[in-house]
Amino acid sequence: MLATAPHPPTLKGRPFIGVLPEFRRAAPQFLLKVAREHGDIAQLRLGPQTVYSIAHPDWIRDILVTHQTNFIKSRMLERAKVLLGEGLLTSEGELHKRQRRLSQPAFHRERLIGYGASMVDCAVHTRETWKSGATLDISREMNHLTLAIVARTLFSADVSGEADEIRSALTDVLGLFELVLSPFSEWFEKLPLPSVRRFERARDRLDQTIYRLIAERRASGRDAGDLLSMLLLAQTEEDGGMSDKQVRDEALTLFLAGHETTANALSWTWYLLSQNLESEARLHQEIDRVLAGRAPTVDDLPNLKFVEMVFAEAMRLYPPAWGIGRRNLTEYRVGDYLIPPRTVILMSPYVVHRDPRWFPDPERFDPDRFQPEAAAMRPKFSYFPFGGGARVCIGERFAWMEGVLLLATLGQKWRLRLAPNARVETRAMITLRPKYGMPMMVEAR
Numbered sequence: 120m121l122a123t124a125p126h127p128p129t130l131k132g133r134p135f136i137g138v139l140p141e142f143r144r145a146a147p148q149f150l151l152k153v154a155r156e157h158g159d160i161a162q163l164r165l166g167p168q169t170v171y172s173i174a175h176p177d178w179i180r181d182i183l184v185t186h187q188t189n190f191i192k193s194r195m196l197e198r199a200k201v202l203l204g205e206g207l208l209t210s211e212g213e214l215h216k217r218q219r220r221l222s223q224p225a226f227h228r229e230r231l232i233g234y235g236a237s238m239v240d241c242a243v244h245t246r247e248t249w250k251s252g253a254t255l256d257i258s259r260e261m262n263h264l265t266l267a268i269v270a271r272t273l274f275s276a277d278v279s280g281e282a283d284e285i286r287s288a289l290t291d292v293l294g295l296f297e298l299v300l301s302p303f304s305e306w307f308e309k310l311p312l313p314s315v316r317r318f319e320r321a322r323d324r325l326d327q328t329i330y331r332l333i334a335e336r337r338a339s340g341r342d343a344g345d346l347l348s349m350l351l352l353a354q355t356e357e358d359g360g361m362s363d364k365q366v367r368d369e370a371l372t373l374f375l376a377g378h379e380t381t382a383n384a385l386s387w388t389w390y391l392l393s394q395n396l397e398s399e400a401r402l403h404q405e406i407d408r409v410l411a412g413r414a415p416t417v418d419d420l421p422n423l424k425f426v427e428m429v430f431a432e433a434m435r436l437y438p439p440a441w442g443i444g445r446r447n448l449t450e451y452r453v454g455d456y457l458i459p460p461r462t463v464i465l466m467s468p469y470v471v472h473r474d475p476r477w478f479p480d481p482e483r484f485d486p487d488r489f490q491p492e493a494a495a496m497r498p499k500f501s502y503f504p505f506g507g508g509a510r511v512c513i514g515e516r517f518a519w520m521e522g523v524l525l526l527a528t529l530g531q532k533w534r535l536r537l538a539p540n541a542r543v544e545t546r547a548m549i550t551l552r553p554k555y556g557m558p559m560m561v562e563a564r
């Protein structure tokens with residue numbers, strides 16, 4: 120027996136800061152380089168923290184599924200509680216289990232059908248505002264569209280009147296998240312910095328809107344068929360329903376988790392289509408054949424298989440949730456290595472999705488990788504844009520439906536071309552955004 124457990128490859132970096140600067144500059148690309156140079160497990164010093172990066176699908180499955188009870192969310196999401204309270208994304212243990220049970224019916228198939236109609240309505244509205252030859256920031260367009268959809272499916276509200284206010288509050292809030300999530304954030308948060316105050320003001324503004332919507336709905340007592348009604352109507356046998364604060368936390372969680380992710384996935388999809396004209400032509404053919412000129416409905420989804428494969432392949436290359444973090448409650452073995460309790464473990468879909476063992480010639484855009492036979496040959500967690508286990512994305516079906524319906528509705532009328540001189544780079548915040556937006560010219564088809 121060994122006297123001490125072996126250490127995995129370790130990137131110590133510079134004194135005190137470790138490899139934090141490289142990580143902050145472009146975390147997904149940095150983690151990819153680490154995996155390519157050092158293999159499926161590596162230890163990184165990020166300032167005061169030691170983080171393990173894990174990149175083998177079987178080890179990821181063990182953490183997210185097989186041994187999931189030995190893990191809690193990473194510190195990054197715990198820090199997100201300053202905004203999201205104890206919503207689904209951030210809560211743990213029994214509270215999470217209860218909230219998940221209460222929220223699940225809002226995502227049942229019958230409910231999703233109603234949301235699908237709202238998605239197409241909003242997309243039709245968007246495509247009618249576009250003018251042929253105009254150059255638009257498609258990332259902004261997609262954000263507006265998915266925000267309108269989540270507002271409509273969550274609150275039945277046409278929040279377009281309040282949309283600008285909500286949007287600017289959300290932007291401030293997300294902007295400050297970077298600070299909140301940095302390794303020294305506990306200190307920053309206590310300082311009276313202008314950015315911290317701006318964050319608090321933005322959060323208060325969002326809260327006011329949300330509590331008002333909750334109060335109006337409770338007073339009316341009606342089931343509007345939206346997510347808010349489901350949250351308010353949800354009851355457990357033991358202890359009744361959710362408090363206003365709990366509904367607020369869940370609603371804000373869905374608001375945040377439910378729009379930026381999908382918007383980014385769509386922006387990257389439009390970009391990739393503009394660079395891969397053969398795939399774009401196949402996408403158009405399928406849309407035209409299946410829809411024959413009418414707007415799509417949820418019934419068309421089973422026939423829009425190529426559109427779905429395009430969306431899947433875009434989320435392979437640009438997974439909106441580029442990193443999933445956990446901490447182990449007790450010592451945990453990965454291969455030959457022992458990870459000490461409460462270590463941050465990072466699993467990056469961006470890294471695993473670009474591993475040539477599962478995706479040969481990984482940088483190439485090829486939707487046929489998602490033909491069912493090809494997908495069945497790969498290990499399960501070689502592709503995990505929605506995570507896995509008990510914490511798998513509750514909105515996964517919602518997101519697939521939204522992605523396919525929006526691509527079909529917009530692609531039916533428009534083709535998008537990257538603006539000359541556009542700079543396309545990633546920016547890894549909580550989600551993987553296009554750093555400089557996505558300026559594209561829209562051309563009528």
Ligand code: HEM
Pocket residue numbers: 192207208209219372373376377378380381384438439440443444503504505506507509510511512513514515517518
């Ligand atoms: C392309 C779009 C989306 C992607 C890539 C995505 C990705 C993810 C991932 C990876 C997780 C798990 C995080 C972890 O295990 O630490 C997650 C959780 C979650 N997502 Fe999504 N998501 C998307 C869309 C949505 C939508 C549309 C909604 C809601 C309408 C949503 C709501 C949530 C919630 C509430 C959780 C927490 C679930 C729990 O812990 O019980 N997401 N998402």
